[in-house]
Amino acid sequence: MTDIVILGAGYAGLAAATNLAGRVRRRDDVRLTLVNAGDRFTERLRLHSTGTGRPTADLRLSGLLAGTNVRLEYGWVTAVDADARTVRLDDARDLPFDTLIYALGSTADTASTPGAAEHAYTFDDFHGAEALAARLGRGTVVVCGSGLTGVEAATEIAERHPDLAVHLVGRDAPGAFMTAGARDHLRAALDRLGVRVRTAEIRKVLPGAMELTDSRLEADVVVWTAGTRVPPLAAAAGLTVDGRGRIVTDPTLRSVSHPHVYAVGDASAVRQGFGTLHGTCQSGMPTGVHAAASIARELDGKQPRPFRFGYYHRPVSLGRGDAVVQFTRPDDSPRRAYLTGRAAVWYKETVTASPWPTYARMLKLPALASWWPRGGRYTR
Template sequence: MPHQRAHVVVIGGGYAGTLAANRLRRQPDLEITLVNPRPEFVERIRLHQLVADTGTATVGYDSLLGDGTRLLVDTATRIDTGARTVHLASGAALPYDYLVYAVGSTAAVGSAVPGVAEFAYPLAELEEARRLHEAIARSAADAPVTVVGAGLTGLETATELAERGRTVRLICGGVLAPALSAPGRRSVATRLRRLGVEILRTAVVTEVRADAVVLDDGTVLPSAVTIWTVGFGVPDLARVSGLSTDALGRLHTDETLTSVDDDRVIAAGDAAAPSGRPLRMSCQAAIPLGAQAADTVSSRLTGRTPAPIDQAFVGSCVSLGRGGAVVQLAHRDDTPVNAFLGGRIAAAVKETICNATLWQIRREMKKPGSSIWLKGGRKTATAEATARP
């Protein structure tokens, strides 16, 4: 009787899923299928460049996936854990022995602000970035562009467009660049002023119209294009499949990234909530999580006890146009320190880091099991949480 190869299905071809698929190849005699809705890999950290015409944001999977890994361009609509089958939008059903759940994140949905769904442009998916690019191209060169949200995505989009000569307004609704230290935030504010970006720090948008935004004090500001970068969500695949999730929809797992409901389902990336304490949504977290998810699958296939996740952060980076950036340093548990790198040197570092994400995936493709990452952050955070009264 012929030997039956174990089949691992990876749902999601982003940073975590692609890395996981490549790393799984070090397990011999394994069938691997990567399910992704697009035939190209999306560099989400470059979507703001696509919008502003300063770069592209897609890469062919032929340069990222190792030999023997099957790319299936389709969308998972439901996971039947009882039958170990993934149901696809095409109508097909894909059986699995183990499943890596790496569906990633998307723009926050269900905003209570009137007009957001109809008139604002989110920026978390390739298709959204392309629609926004077209809207910017259709608008007059001096038409006002409003960016709502002053997190990293909002800052990168606002500065990229301003550097290209667009008239940009940034509505914070609170703290500017909340992920950064106070010195880092001051550096960001200086760069925004130099680029001519109007900053409304305390204003809150209460309505979005086709040609304007309305603020909480009743002010109506003209806006030819309104970009909505407030928060992120995750696809609801786990929830509709009857799996346990957190309030945002991330899959509940233990510290080995194994679903609390089914030990054949392993999560990675933005859609994972290990022990109810998810890591920051970022490719910095997604790539090690993809590697650790693959290691958990390999351990279960070989009868070994999976190791708990162990990774740390080094900081965060924000592009401020092609000519500037802030590289914020942090403790291993991701809390920022009062040290950062700014200016053109930081822009060069940020570009190197962006390139390094693909380099890591390609390195794993060429030599499965080669990925390494900084460790200790999870243990630090756990120890601090335990010590609190």
């Protein structure tokens, strides 16, 4: 019996679990275990909407995996022993493994700025987004971080709660990665919704305010989207990690120090010809699928193949009725082409639709599982 344990049921981890389950469901010599903190699948791409009080789907892992060859274990991972091949959970259970898929993802980096962990809301999970929604009322909301998540959060809050004063603060101007036309549309949407943009470095978050490089900004609610960090578990396990704590992988997504450990999603430092992938759903799910395909090949006595990936776009919602989509080259640099307005809304909703039906199909259809093994520009 070969024990394969998957840690984390986010986009990448669940893609790995369901795809691998579809590939090995006719085998009786493989045991699959998926470890997750709870039963709910968190669609992180929609948490900024949850944070304004909009309803989102309640998707349950137990329902998806019922009757499959995947055993679901609930718990927080407290330690990994990569040499002894065991995982320790918070209830003191030890889970043995022959092969591990490490997909524990990332969280908002509230540790780098004093006061952020104590006084800011994050979109790390459904409950955090719900807590933000319950807190929004009157006053001033400051969204920290001018990247995609920050822009989506600021515009969604401003549209849903027009009585609030919404500020967007970040080191870079919103849409700095876009071409001029797409960036102008994004800035016009922020102006239309009354979002006040500040380009500054945040020094400290205080109760009811924050210190910037050159001023102080009052804030009744602070939302933190400025950067991410990964758990220190991988480094503590003795796995080779990069400067951000992500597991360094070989071309097939195996740990360079422990080849029986695959790393996928935000927790992995995956190098391509143009550089290291940054954490997004766009690249995360393909890494999970590729790890599943590689393990299935190893079970059949074959060598895993290198992972190949190229970015295709950066879609950004600007409230419910507007969006901008910047198309990119494989290295994520912007192309000239972009979409705005209703066409961009339709495009974004199409390509970021819930992956839930895809997970269900991968569990049941080995033919589909085999169709998706090579990486590539999968963007759903």
